[in-house]
Amino acid sequence: MLDPAAVGRLLGFSLYEGLAFGFVAIGIYLTFRVLAFPDLTVDGSFALGASVAAVLIIYGVNPFLATLAALGAGLCAGLATSLLNTKLKIPALLASILVMVGLYSINLRVMGGKPNLPLLRETTIFSLASRLPGLESRLEYYLVVAGVLAVIVFLALNWFLRTEIGLALRATGDNEQMVRGAGVDTDKTTILGVSIANGLVAFSGGVVAQGQGFSDVNMGVGMIIMGLAAVIIGEALFRPKGVARLLLATLGGTFVYRLVISIALRMGLRAGDLKLITAVIVIIALAVPYLQKRIRREWLPPAPRW
Amino acid sequence: MLKLRRISKVFSKGTIDQVRALDKIDLAVNSGDYITIIGSNGAGKTTLLNIIAGVYPPENGEIILNGRNITRLCEYRCAKFVGRVYQDPHVGTAAKMTIEENMAMALLRGQPRGLRVASNKQRRELFRVALAPLGLGLEKRLNALVGTLSGGQRQALALVMATLSKPAILLLDEHIATLDPRTAQIVLDLTDMVVKREKMTTIMVTHNMELALRHGNRLIMMHKGRIVVDMNQAQRSDLTIHDLVVAFERASGEEFADDSVLLHPGNVVGSADL
Numbered sequence: 001m002l003d004p005a006a007v008g009r010l011l012g013f014s015l016y017e018g019l020a021f022g023f024v025a026i027g028i029y030l031t032f033r034v035l036a037f038p039d040l041t042v043d044g045s046f047a048l049g050a051s052v053a054a055v056l057i058i059y060g061v062n063p064f065l066a067t068l069a070a071l072g073a074g075l076c077a078g079l080a081t082s083l084l085n086t087k088l089k090i091p092a093l094l095a096s097i098l099v100m101v102g103l104y105s106i107n108l109r110v111m112g113g114k115p116n117l118p119l120l121r122e123t124t125i126f127s128l129a130s131r132l133p134g135l136e137s138r139l140e141y142y143l144v145v146a147g148v149l150a151v152i153v154f155l156a157l158n159w160f161l162r163t164e165i166g167l168a169l170r171a172t173g174d175n176e177q178m179v180r181g182a183g184v185d186t187d188k189t190t191i192l193g194v195s196i197a198n199g200l201v202a203f204s205g206g207v208v209a210q211g212q213g214f215s216d217v218n219m220g221v222g223m224i225i226m227g228l229a230a231v232i233i234g235e236a237l238f239r240p241k242g243v244a245r246l247l248l249a250t251l252g253g254t255f256v257y258r259l260v261i262s263i264a265l266r267m268g269l270r271a272g273d274l275k276l277i278t279a280v281i282v283i284i285a286l287a288v289p290y291l292q293k294r295i296r297r298e299w300l301p302p303a304p305r306w
Numbered sequence: 307m308l309k310l311r312r313i314s315k316v317f318s319k320g321t322i323d324q325v326r327a328l329d330k331i332d333l334a335v336n337s338g339d340y341i342t343i344i345g346s347n348g349a350g351k352t353t354l355l356n357i358i359a360g361v362y363p364p365e366n367g368e369i370i371l372n373g374r375n376i377t378r379l380c381e382y383r384c385a386k387f388v389g390r391v392y393q394d395p396h397v398g399t400a401a402k403m404t405i406e407e408n409m410a411m412a413l414l415r416g417q418p419r420g421l422r423v424a425s426n427k428q429r430r431e432l433f434r435v436a437l438a439p440l441g442l443g444l445e446k447r448l449n450a451l452v453g454t455l456s457g458g459q460r461q462a463l464a465l466v467m468a469t470l471s472k473p474a475i476l477l478l479d480e481h482i483a484t485l486d487p488r489t490a491q492i493v494l495d496l497t498d499m500v501v502k503r504e505k506m507t508t509i510m511v512t513h514n515m516e517l518a519l520r521h522g523n524r525l526i527m528m529h530k531g532r533i534v535v536d537m538n539q540a541q542r543s544d545l546t547i548h549d550l551v552v553a554f555e556r557a558s559g560e561e562f563a564d565d566s567v568l569l570h571p572g573n574v575v576g577s578a579d580l
Contacts, residue, residue, distance in 0.1 A: 160421075164424045170403065171400045175401070179411065199524075
């Protein structure tokens with residue numbers, strides 16, 4: 001009944017997706033968890049990364065440079081959101097929605113007015129990797145590319161978040177008053193953190209677009225919820241402590257999420273229903289701890305409006 | 307070393323809620339001074355600390371610290387010179403970070419932060435040495451999350467963090483007011499010890515008259531945004547709380563009617579003198 005090869009392919013493909021989309025989850029972990037900055041720019045910056053990478057690749061730019069350019073574009077998107085918040089004092093949620101909506105128009109412009117750009121015959125980071133010796137199947141070189149990128153991102157963040165600047169960034173989300181009292185401009189740490197997070201999200205968009213062979217102006221829809229689901233699953237399954245484990249748990253959470261989705265699709269779920277199911281998963285994950293406390297009759301503060 | 311010249315601060319200017327929180331304050335703090343400030347609610351004590359710490363600029367006047375004009379310096383730039391402990395232990399420390407990470411944040415107060423790893427063996431040793439005199443065992447728990455500490459432990463940690471980088475001036479804003487009497491005494495003893503050891507210029511705001519008399523070497527009383535009493539060590543040495551109340555009434559020219567100062571538990575003994 002269960003074909004081992006098919007199971008292997010399913011696990012392998014979910015692992016690829018877990019790594020490629022894992023950068024989105026890490027970005028969301030940085031904003032929502034580390035900075036306590038509810039950033040909804042993500043839906044826009046994911047598609048931004050995809051469209052920037054796709055357009056540059058079609059123009060014949062080296063695909064690695066194109067992917068780096070996607071990261072740069074995402075940094076700018078995060079910069080816009082964080083400047084609106086820190087310098088114009090627009091609440092984070094609203095500032096990020098404004099940038100997300102604006103990015104829809106920008107993404108269409110980037111893609112020359114076309115809602116969809118195919119990349120099937122272009123040179124991508126994956127087609128370059130397929131030329132490496134010893135890699136036979138498509139899955140193998142997909143995993144190698146995503147794996148190498150994930151290791152680089154993991155090592156870079158694991159180092160950065162332990163540096164003096166990284167420590168100030170983490171403390172900003174925990175106790176902004178204390179951080180200013182220690183002589184740090186918390187506007188700067190917020191700007192830095194939100195920019196890096198959106199850079200990672202756009203980087204992911206660039207990688208995923210090349211992996212699936214096209215960029216679509218709507219491909220970012222629901223990315224925040226996917227990323228949140230991945231972060232929550234990672235926390236619940238691995239109960240991580242410390243920077244390194246938190247990063248790994250986030251990648252692991254994304255893998256589990258993508259695996260569940262892949263299995264559900266194989267069991268006949270319609271692709272169009274995915275977003276609703278993801279939303280329901282996040283609602284349950286957020287509601288369960290609350291309901292448990294209700295049952296234990298613990299005191300609960302009113303829900304924040306912002 | 308710290309000079310305040312004709313400092314004024316008005317809140318909600320131009321509205322019916324307008325409050326003159328500080329009214330042309332002149333204050334010269336000498337190096338090594340340990341000043342206690344008392345005054346009723348709304349006297350301007352915390353506003354004075356906020357102005358010195360750069361939380362907001364004054365309407366008028368200037369602040370000179372060691373010859374440098376810091377009047378318009380914002381909070382995070384003032385932090386280089388100013389260490390501060392707040393009333394609420396939650397404000398001075400970061401709950402979701404470890405003791406070591408909190409100390410590393412405090413160590414670099416006012417210094418440029420770079421891409422070096424924030425804590426290393428040498429710094430950890432420094433943290434242990436700084437925490438050991440507290441006698442709370444925190445030096446053995448560098449990896450504990452600060453959120454797991456008690457209020458008193460957090461306030462003691464906040465005190466060490468505020469003084470770790472040896473700032474020019476230490477501001478204590480009713481920093482033992484929320485602690486239970488025993489813990490308050492411990493933190494207070496620690497304060498005296500640290501201030502003495504580092505010869506740190508200190509301003510402590512308190513609601514407790516007895517505490518204001520027994521600690522420090524200079525006592526200031528504020529009322530309605532003005533300094534109404536300023537006594538040095540010699541002038542206040544034989545003072546009782548009763549004398550303080552009389553001095554206050556004379557200086558402010560009105561009946562002393564703030565229960566929150568008189569009825570503070572720490573004042574019970576002194577109140578009997580009345």
